[in-house]
Amino acid sequence: MVDITVKIGGEAGFGIMTTGLLLGKIATRSGYHAFEYSEYPSLIRGGHNVIEVRISDSEIYSQKSKVDILLCLNLETFNLHASEVKDGGVIVYDEEKIAQDKIKKTAGNISFVHVPFNRILQEQKLPTVMLNNIALGVLMHLLGADLEILNNLIEENFARKSREIIDKNQTAAKVGFEVSQKSLPQGSSVKLTPLKDALPKMYISGNEMIGLASIAAGCRFYVAYPMTPTSAVLHYLAAKSGNSGMVVKHAEDEISVINMALGSAFAGVRSMVGTSGGGFALMVESVSLAGITETPIVIVMGQRPGPATGMPTWTEQGDLLFILHSGHGEFPKILLAPGDMEEVYKLTLEAFNLADKYQTPVFIIVDKYIQEGHQSVDKSKISEFKYPVDRGKLLSQEDLLKISAYKRYLDSPDGISPRAIPGMENSLHQANSYEHLEDGHTTEDAGERSKQVEKRNRKAATYLKQDFQMPRIYGDDNAPLTLISWGSMKAPVLQAMKESASHKFNLLHFNRLWPLDREKLKLLLSGLKKTLLVENNSQGQLGQLLTMATGVEFDEKLLKFTGRPIYPEEIIAKVNSIT
Amino acid sequence: MDNLKQALPKAQKNPPPAPVVSSSSGSLPSASKLHAAFSGYFPTWCPGCGNFGIWTAIKSAFSKMKLNPDKMAVVFGIGCSGNMNDFLWANSFHALHGRAIPNAVGIKIANHSLPVIVIVGDGDCYGEGGNHFLHAARGNHDITVIVHDNRVYGLTTGQVAPTAYKGFKSRSTPNGIIEVPVNPIALAVSQGATFVGQGFSGDMAHLTQLLESAVKHRGFSVVNVFQPCVTFNHVNSYSWYRERVYKLAPENHNPEDINRAWEKSLEVEEKIPLGIIYQVERPVYTDSLPQLAEKPLVFSEPVTDLEMLINEFV
Ligand SMILES: Cc1ncc(C[n+]2csc(CCOP(=O)(O)OP(=O)(O)O)c2C)c(N)n1
Ligand code: SF4
Ligand SMILES: [Mg+2]
Numbered sequence: 010m011v012d013i014t015v016k017i018g019g020e021a022g023f024g025i026m027t028t029g030l031l032l033g034k035i036a037t038r039s040g041y042h043a044f045e046y047s048e049y050p051s052l053i054r055g056g057h058n059v060i061e062v063r064i065s066d067s068e069i070y071s072q073k074s075k076v077d078i079l080l081c082l083n084l085e086t087f088n089l090h091a092s093e094v095k096d097g098g099v100i101v102y103d104e105e106k107i108a109q110d111k112i113k114k115t116a117g118n119i120s121f122v123h124v125p126f127n128r129i130l131q132e133q134k135l136p137t138v139m140l141n142n143i144a145l146g147v148l149m150h151l152l153g154a155d156l157e158i159l160n161n162l163i164e165e166n167f168a169r170k171s172r173e174i175i176d177k178n179q180t181a182a183k184v185g186f187e188v189s190q191k192s193l194p195q196g197s198s199v200k201l202t203p204l205k206d207a208l209p210k211m212y213i214s215g216n217e218m219i220g221l222a223s224i225a226a227g228c229r230f231y232v233a234y235p236m237t238p239t240s241a242v243l244h245y246l247a248a249k250s251g252n253s254g255m256v257v258k259h260a261e262d263e264i265s266v267i268n269m270a271l272g273s274a275f276a277g278v279r280s281m282v283g284t285s286g287g288g289f290a291l292m293v294e295s296v297s298l299a300g301i302t303e304t305p306i307v308i309v310m311g312q313r314p315g316p317a318t319g320m321p322t323w324t325e326q327g328d329l330l331f332i333l334h335s336g337h338g339e340f341p342k343i344l345l346a347p348g349d350m351e352e353v354y355k356l357t358l359e360a361f362n363l364a365d366k367y368q369t370p371v372f373i374i375v376d377k378y379i380q381e382g383h384q385s386v387d388k389s390k391i392s393e394f395k396y397p398v399d400r401g402k403l404l405s406q407e408d409l410l411k412i413s414a415y416k417r418y419l420d421s422p423d424g425i426s427p428r429a430i431p432g433m434e435n436s437l438h439q440a441n442s443y444e445h446l447e448d449g450h451t452t453e454d455a456g457e458r459s460k461q462v463e464k465r466n467r468k469a470a471t472y473l474k475q476d477f478q479m480p481r482i483y484g485d486d487n488a489p490l491t492l493i494s495w496g497s498m499k500a501p502v503l504q505a506m507k508e509s510a511s512h513k514f515n516l517l518h519f520n521r522l523w524p525l526d527r528e529k530l531k532l533l534l535s536g537l538k539k540t541l542l543v544e545n546n547s548q549g550q551l552g553q554l555l556t557m558a559t560g561v562e563f564d565e566k567l568l569k570f571t572g573r574p575i576y577p578e579e580i581i582a583k584v585n586s587i588t
Numbered sequence: 589m590d591n592l593k594q595a596l597p598k599a600q601k602n603p604p605p606a607p608v609v610s611s612s613s614g615s616l617p618s619a620s621k622l623h624a625a626f627s628g629y630f631p632t633w634c635p636g637c638g639n640f641g642i643w644t645a646i647k648s649a650f651s652k653m654k655l656n657p658d659k660m661a662v663v664f665g666i667g668c669s670g671n672m673n674d675f676l677w678a679n680s681f682h683a684l685h686g687r688a689i690p691n692a693v694g695i696k697i698a699n700h701s702l703p704v705i706v707i708v709g710d711g712d713c714y715g716e717g718g719n720h721f722l723h724a725a726r727g728n729h730d731i732t733v734i735v736h737d738n739r740v741y742g743l744t745t746g747q748v749a750p751t752a753y754k755g756f757k758s759r760s761t762p763n764g765i766i767e768v769p770v771n772p773i774a775l776a777v778s779q780g781a782t783f784v785g786q787g788f789s790g791d792m793a794h795l796t797q798l799l800e801s802a803v804k805h806r807g808f809s810v811v812n813v814f815q816p817c818v819t820f821n822h823v824n825s826y827s828w829y830r831e832r833v834y835k836l837a838p839e840n841h842n843p844e845d846i847n848r849a850w851e852k853s854l855e856v857e858e859k860i861p862l863g864i865i866y867q868v869e870r871p872v873y874t875d876s877l878p879q880l881a882e883k884p885l886v887f888s889e890p891v892t893d894l895e896m897l898i899n900e901f902v
Contacts, residue, residue, distance in 0.1 A: 038902075211901035221901075225894055229885050230698065253892045254879045256697055261723035265690040268683070268720075272694025275681050276661065276702070277886040280694070298684050392898050430886065431661045431679035431695070432702050439673060441682040442666070450629070450674050451682075 011041065011066040013199045014073055015148060016090055018059040019082025021052055024141035028080075029060030030383060031145055033212050035158050036064040037385045040207025044500075045383040046072040046574070051237070051321040057085050066204060070349070070507070071500035074578050078151055078197055080144055081107065082126065094119055099197045101147055101189070103127065122147065122192045129184050139181040146185025151193070153200035156186055209388040215353050215380040216241035219309055219373065221391075222357035223281050224253040227398055228307070230273045230280040232258045232266045237321045238377035239283040239311035263288035267295040267306070274304045275440050277403070277430035279361055283309035286328050287318065293335045296370050300340030300465070302440040303418070303426065305364035305371075305401075307357075312376040314572045323572030324377035326496060326545040330553065332372055333523055339462065341469040343367065344522040346374040348499030350386040352520055353379065358396045363476060366401035367468045368428060374522070376545070378574045379497035402427045409435040416447040420460055424467030469524040477526055479533065484515030490588055493563065494543040495519040495551045498575060502543055505580035514541070514584055519551060531559040541565040541587065545575055622651035628677040633668060638815030638826075641789030642736060643672055646707070648792070649799040650678075660703045661695045663688040665717070667709030668742035668817075676707075686716025689724045692731045693873075699884040700874040703803060704731040710751040711741045714770045718750075725779035725808050730872040732802045732809045735772065738817035739824050746820030753857070756823065772812045773853035777846065777866050783809030784849065784866040788833055789816070790826045794862060801864060807872050814860075829860070836863030843867040 015032060019025050026047060033043040044063045050056040061076065063069055075095040081087045081102040094100055096118050104123040124147055126140055135143075142163070149156050163178045189196075213221070220242050223231065233243040247257040260266045263284055270280040284292065289310050299306050310332055314325040332344060343363050347353040357373055364371040404427050409415065412427075417438035419426040426447075429436040439449030444461060446452045482491075483499075484506050492502050492514050502516045517537075534540075534555065540563045542552045547570040552563050567583045569575045626647045633639045650660075657678040664670040666685035673682045683691045692706045713721055713735045724731070740758060741747040747760035751772065755764040776784045783805040787795040795813065802809040814833070816826050841863070842848055849866035874880050882888065 209902055211898065213901040217901065221894075221897055224890070224892055224897065227890055229888070229890070230694070232694075249897065250879065252897060254888060254890050256877055256879055256885055258697070260690065261719055264687060265693075265720050265723070268687040268690035269694035269697070272663070272681065272691035272696075273698035273885070274694075275691070276695045276698035278698040280698075294684055295687065298687075302681070388898060388902055392895060430699075432659050432699055432886075434658055436658050437677065437679055439680045439682060441673065442684055443673075443682060451671075 011064065011199055011201070012069070013065070013077045013152070014061055014063045014075065015078045015080065016059060016061040016076045016093070017080040017082070017144065018057065018086025018090060020054075021049060021056050021058045022054045023082055024138060025058045025060055025082065028141040028144050029062050031141070031159070031162055032148060033062045033064075033383050033385070034162060035149075035154060036062070036201060037210040037212040038158055039154065039201050040204030040210075041066055041201065041385070042069050042210070043212060043383070043385045044069050044071060046378070047381060048573070049322050057089070059086065059090065064201065069504065071504040071577055072574070073504070074576050077199065078148070080148065082140070082144070097198055099151060099193065101151075120193055122151070122189050124185065124188050124192070129181075129188070133180060133184060135177055135181050139178055142178045142181035143185035146182035147189040149182070150186045150189040151197045153196050153202065155203065156182065210385040211388050211391060212383050212385050213350060214241065214383045215350065215375055217245050218350050218353040219283070219357050219375070220245035220249070222354045223307075223361070224249065224255065225396060226279065226358045226361040228255060228279045228281050228361060230256050230258070230270060230278050231283070232260050232269045232280070233283045234260060234263045234266050234288055236285040236288045238313055238380045239285050239309055241381070242283045242309060263291040264295065267292040267308075270306055271295060271299055271302070271304050274306050275302070275431070279365070281307040281309065283311065285311045285313050286315050286331070289328070289332070289335070294337070296342070297336035297338050297340065298442050299370045300336055300338065300342065301442055301444070303368040303428070303465070304440060305368050307360045307364050307371050307373065309373045309375065311380050312374065314570070320572045322377065324545065324574055325570060325572065326376055326498065326550070327547075327570070329374065329495070329522065329546075329550040332374060333554065340465050341367065341369050341472070342523065343369065343371040343472065344374060345372060346496035346520050346522055347379070348496055348518055348520055350384045351390050354391055355394065356520060362399040363472075365403065366399055366425070367472060368401065368425060369468060374496055376497050378545070379500075401425065404429045406433050409433050414448075417449045418445055418447045418461060418464070420447060420464050422467075423471040424464050425471065426464070472524055473526050477524065478521055479526070479529060480517050480519040480521075482515055482517055485512040486515065488512055488515040490514040490539045490541060490584065491517050491537045492541050492543050492580070493517045493551065493555070495522060498543055498545055501575045501577045501580055505577035505584070508577055509581050509584070513588055522551070522554065525558045527558045530555065531561060534559055534561040539564050541567060541583065543567045543575060543580065546570055619651040619654070622654065623647050625657055626650055626676055626678060628675045631675045632671065634819045636818040637668070638738065638789035638817065639668060639672070639736060641792050641795065642734070642813055642815060643675060645787075645789070645792045645795040645799055646676060646734065648796040649803065652796070653800055653803060655703060660705065661692070662705045662707060663692040663695070665706070665708035665712035666743070667712050667736070669707060669709040669736035669815075670712065671743070672707055686712055687720070688712065689717055689720040689731075689733065693724055693727070693729045696729055696731055697874060697877075697885060699886045700730065700880060701884050705803065706731055706733040708733065708735055709742070709749070710735055710737045710739065710772075711749045714772060714775070715750045721775070722779045725776055725781040725810070727873045728780060728782055728807045728870050730807055730874065732805070732811070734799065735810065735812050736815045737772065737812050738815045738821055740817050740820045742817050742820060753823075758820070769856075771853060771856065772810070773865055774850065776810045777849050777853060780808070781810050781866070782807035782868050782870050783864070785809070785811040785864045786860070786862050787811055787813040788829055788862055789813055790829060791862070794835065798863065805867065807870060832858065832860045833862050834859055836861050836865065841865075
């Protein structure tokens with residue numbers, strides 16, 4: 010069995026992220042599963058960056074604590090992470106940069122590979138940006154992988170550059186390969202021999218997957234203001250607008266972002282916005298506007314640790330209750346929180362249908378951990394997924410011509426009124442931020458007010474009947490302990506389950522967080538033997554939400570709010586301590 | 589990939605006709621009929637309020653231009669001005685206070701064949717939504733912004749607006765406002781608006797013509813309209829304006845000359861110009877979006893090859 014973690018660390022600006030990305034891609038092209046996790050400070054140059062790539066021949070869900078190969082591009086990487094290298098592992102370092110005596114201090118059965126990165130650059134007259142290819146060459150040898158795969162990737166990545174640039178990059182890789190061959194001829198103990206019958210895999214980040222899904226959903230307008238960890242959705246969609254025909258707009262602030270999107274949605278275009286907590290705080294008044302005007306919108310809310318600017322490049326699940334309660338007044342909203350890449354794809358697609366169907370804001374709640382990390386996913390799960398577009402009660406021109414006096418906010422048993430778009434004949438209507446009559450005109454009449462409030466509220470009931478799905482149980486149904494978690498923390502829990510190979514616990518994972526079917530959930534939760542809440546925040550927000558909805562309290566909690574994700578090892582330790 | 593086509597609204601695949609009333613019989617409704625078509629409820633403004641003049645001028649301009657209430661979009665702000673949502677009946681979006689401009693920009697990007705008009709107050713446009721105003725001007729989004737400049741917040745019962753003269757006493761500034769007023773004209777010209785006009789609700793004929801030119805202008809057009817608030821502003825009354833305003837004409841002003849526009853923008857107190865202060869041509873925002881070359885976004889078919897995009901990650 011192959012299960013190897015490679016950690017690469019160095020100063021920001023040395024292409025460490027690219028090295029990790031390419032390594033993951035080499036692994037998936039060789040048929041392996043891969044999972045990437047990175048840590049970096051909110052700086053452009055300097056500071057300490059690390060990226061780790063876990064590669065396995067069986068399904069993996071998350072990162073782990075122990076490292077097989079540590080590639081140090083600076084002394085700090087060595088100082089901070091050498092202790093994570095497991096027995097039998099390999100440390101790669103530049104002996105000319107990192108003093109010998111400091112390295113010697115590490116005990117244990119660890120092999121050292123000396124790679125003089127800077128000297129190679131000088132001797133081969135290569136620019137510093139090619140350092141990552143030397144590193145990749147080194148890794149290719151250590152992992153017994155085929156250098157050809159790397160050479161092909163270099164060709165593809167630099168297809169639009171000159172032959173000379175491609176040659177230089179490939180030379181860097183070759184030299185790295187040879188140097189590590191000389192230093193440690195046998196390589197590491199793990200070999201990435203290409204797997205024969207492996208299914209073709211994508212290697213993709215959560216942000217890219219959201220972007221890809223929005224294109225597949227027929228989203229035509231994406232508006233955003235850059236904010237980590239969601240900026241890459243903007244970058245991806247902007248880069249692909251030539252293919253997708255989507256209009257991608259970087260607006261002046263988040264208030265404008267959401268209002269532009271509401272304008273375009275009012276005019277009939279599937280629209281999405283993306284942000285993080287601070288930017289979302291600015292949008293909140295308009296979430297309420299979407300609620301009362303009944304305008305469909307998809308909001309990508311990428312969490313990072315707050316309050317305020319908090320820790321911009323780290324991860325947390327601290328905004329669930331903020332999102333739930335966002336927007337003044339009472340109106341329905343739908344909260345989705347995908348737990349892995351496949352869920353990111355499918356729930357993003359679904360978000361657009363739900364927004365159109367319920368004419369109300371729909372949230373895709375993610376976080377740095379799932380947004381910026383790359384993961385492998387079987388290509389067929391994405392490319393073969395059938396998605397029927399449902400635009401709900403959107404009226405066509407023929408429909409409109411059959412209506413005598415069109416009422417935008419017509420009362421209806423399911424709470425949803427037929428929606429016209431401006432520009433069509435007989436479409437005359439008003440989307441009104443004031444409380445309104447069925448025809449859209451402003452009203453303060455008590456009866457009409459109650460009618461519209463009840464109509465809007467009924468959408469939640471309709472959703473529960475037609476679209477709600479219960480949280481999924483993973484693992485042994487009869488396990489004595491149930492871990493309860495949501496969104497991205499599915500990954501470490503499933504990994505912990507796999508690694509402990511025990512039937513001690515199962516996972517109840519929520520990816521639809523609101524509206525909730527209180528009765529069914531109460532029945533389910535109160536029937537659990539023992540519960541452990543697992544959340545990447547300090548206040549157990551899913552726990553609060555479920556208690557509010559069902560009255561059920563939880564026995565134990567594992568809460569982590571250091572800005573780092575929860576590790577499978579921490580889950581196993583917690584489980585062991587309470588069982 | 590057929591799925592993607594369903595993401596379009598079910599009906600029109602082609603751009604809707606030009607912004608004139610299309611009638612099945614082939615004959616166009618008369619301007620007076622149209623004027624009536626645009627009329628909603630009778631306004632609830634204070635008797636004598638300058639908003640009546642603006643309302644009438646807007647309806648006259650729209651009907652003279654034969655705009656079709658179905659085939660346009662009007663975005664209203666929040667204020668006495670924005671309350672026109674129930675008095676002017678056209679396809680409309682009643683926005684939040686300060687946010688009408690981004691809604692309008694979004695509508696225009698979604699369907700650039702629709703004329704898009706924004707009706708806002710001075711507090712709404714130059715205060716709460718000031719940032720949006722700057723950026724919409726820069727983008728030369730093809731929308732028309734009609735600002736009701738009454739130098740107060742009418743709807744919230746008489747606080748000072750950013751257009752008030754220094755020293756103006758109001759319920760929020762009983763000792764007089766300390767700040768100097770914003771200069772809407774200079775602001776619009778400097779930020780890239782391509783049509784900047786100034787009107788007076790006490791001169792409806794002139795205002796009607798000005799609004800017509802503004803809506804016809806291709807690009808970001810702003811019309812700052814002096815609107816006496818008879819209830820909360822006892823300084824800037826109809827007679828106060830009548831003593832000061834004068835009309836720009838080809839003999840005394842060339843609106844294409846930015847330096848002349850600057851000069852006019854500084855005439856804010858003793859004599860005040862009315863008319864087109866600045867007008868130039870510049871490509872509008874949507875001209876630079878190749879996605880919109882063939883049809884409006886709302887009717888365009890995604891040209892994507894999803895398989896190709898997926899394979900980029902393999
Ligand atoms: C975010 C927000 N803040 C405050 C208000 C309250 N409010 C409504 S209208 C208004 C000011 C109106 O002044 P102006 O825009 O000049 O319009 P006018 O009434 O003078 O036409 C204010 C402060 C609001 N509706 N929304
Ligand atoms: S308060 Fe002023 S602006 Fe508002 S309706 Fe009355 S006169 Fe007009
Ligand atoms: Mg005002």
